[in-house]
Amino acid sequence: MDKDIVEQNNEIISVGELNRSAKYLLESNFPAVSVIGEISNLARPASGHIYFSLKDDEGSIQCAMFKGSNMGLNFNPKDGDECIVSGNISLFVQRGNYQLIAKKMILAGQGNLMQEFEELKNKLKDEGLFDDANKLPIPEAPKHIAVITSTSTAALQDILSTIDRRAPSMKISVSPATVQGESATETIIEALKRIQNYNNNSSNKIDCVLLCRGGGSIEDLWCFNNEDLAREIFNFEVPIISGVGHEIDFTIADFVSDLRAPTPTAAAEIVSEFNFNLIEKLSEISKDLVFNIKNILRDKNQTLDYQSSHLKHPAHAIREQNRVLMSNYEKIRMLVKQKISDSKLSFKENTNSLMIENPKYLILDRKNALQKNHQSLKTLVQAVLSNSKSRLVTYEKVIKSIDPQNVLDRGYSLITNMKGDVIKDSAQINEGEEITAKLAKGSFEAKVGKRNV
Incomplete structure (x- = not known):
């Protein structure tokens, strides 16, 4: 190539050929150099490359450090930094400018360190x-x-x-x-x-x-x-x-x-990795626990609503039992009336027979039969009344067990708002709202401080 360049001294060559020949000479004779100087005119285009001039009191040279090389820098170069730049000399053919292609750059003084x-x-x-x-x-x-x-x-x-x-x-x-x-x-x-x-x-x-x-x-x-x-x-x-x-x-x-x-x-x-992961895990468990509790409460509330819808009011239950008692009473009354009527009829027949037959024995026999029937009737009436009374006592206990007053006597309270509506859910009230709590004995008013949903 050197010979070709010498031979071309006597020929007319193009600018591009001249620049390519000069580039070859520079790259062949300066494959690796280290130059110390001060950075100036530093530019960082969007490509990620770095372009700058390296100068001293005697001269200046254009430098380029491509993205793949400047990613290894351990400092941020800026204008005024005195650096040692290592690389190779090349020439930009299109412009005819020769430049230093930087492969490595350190601040001056770092070499010995x-x-x-x-x-x-x-x-x-x-x-x-x-x-x-x-x-x-x-x-x-x-x-x-x-x-x-x-x-x-x-x-x-x-x-x-x-x-x-x-x-x-x-x-x-x-x-x-x-x-x-x-x-x-x-x-x-x-x-x-x-x-x-x-x-x-x-x-x-x-x-x-x-x-x-x-x-x-x-x-x-x-x-x-x-x-x-x-x-x-x-x-x-x-x-x-x-x-x-x-x-x-x-x-x-x-x-x-x-x-x-x-x-x-x-x-x-x-x-802090273990503690951080533990906090996150506890947070997840807490969220799952709250979710499960809410589901359980929702299911329980649905069950309670269903059972409440099928629960009869005490007054209705009393009226129904009263109808049953009155029906039983009417049956007993009619039965007693029928027994009395039958007894009267029997007595009349016996009286007629007595008048016809031997009065002494007929009267004694009929008297015994009458006493026996009377005792049977009395026993039957007492049994019916006792049975009805026992059922009435049982119904009374059932009614008392579902009586709201008994619930209050066990330590519970009935919470209502100022309109008289019963509070079943914390979503029905607001912080600062006044409420009334009815107890087994008496009641009191209070104001909501904090609501937990």
Whole structure:
């Protein structure tokens, strides 16, 4: 290709051919470069790509970082940032502009930090500090957790609000620490030691620790990449969940902790998951219980309404029994009248016979028969009256058993509104409405305070 370009120096070529030849030379001679400079004219179109200029005191170059590459950025680039951009040089043929196609971009100064990070990470990994076999299990339903973070951070407020919403019964203690700066590592280690000392002297032990802070640059999070802190976490007797930075941020503390959460809020959700699910399950059971109780009450009310519709009023029952008694009385009266009539007829016949036959024996025989009939009639009348009286007593007991007054005597009350309507359902009354309660003896008026449907 180089030879072709040289040969073309003596020929007339098109602009497109010139640009394509220049593009080939650039891409062949600069396959991978890293350039340091200041970002300017940064643009983010809807495509998700990033276009910007990288400049210094001596020059400027156009840069493009396509969506697939910028998704791996651990910071949000902006105008004025001094960055190290790695990629390859290319040329946009249509315009003849050469540009740097960025594959990776870090803030200036991060290169040495990343090298230190990788070296420490590999060292601790080789020693087994990251092995899953050495990690403590996270308790399923922790009762007391401790949060290590700065008391002035938004991360702490996010954790507190999340746990208060999902597991309000969980106890939370804060072991404050500085989470950025030169002294941050020492304060975090001191916070861990305070928790250990607390557990050694308290019955209400902390059973899980959240080590958290919000997102930031690699310099902001550097205190979590300390070897002493990593070993302190590894040897800590209480399970630790790290929630440092955003989802794309990784620190040594994340690898050595017993569990990594992508954010502080996610860490709070992990420790409150059991309580949150339990609250939801109890809520479902409560709803089912209320639904079943309402169904039972509805069925019972329907049964009561049906039975009430077939229950006769006491006055009607009394009138019906009175008709029965009067009918029985009339039957007895007619029977007695008939017996008396028959006896008179028999007496008359006997008298006639007596006059015809021997008066002495006929009179004695007829007298005995008359006395016998009289006694039978008396016994029959008494039996009928006794039977009717017993039935009357039974009916009286039945009537008394359904008498509303007897229900009141057992401690119940009859509730009516001011119109005199009987209250059977709480939906018939309103809060603040006046009602009257009739008792076995007397009554009183009251005002509805709260209605439960």
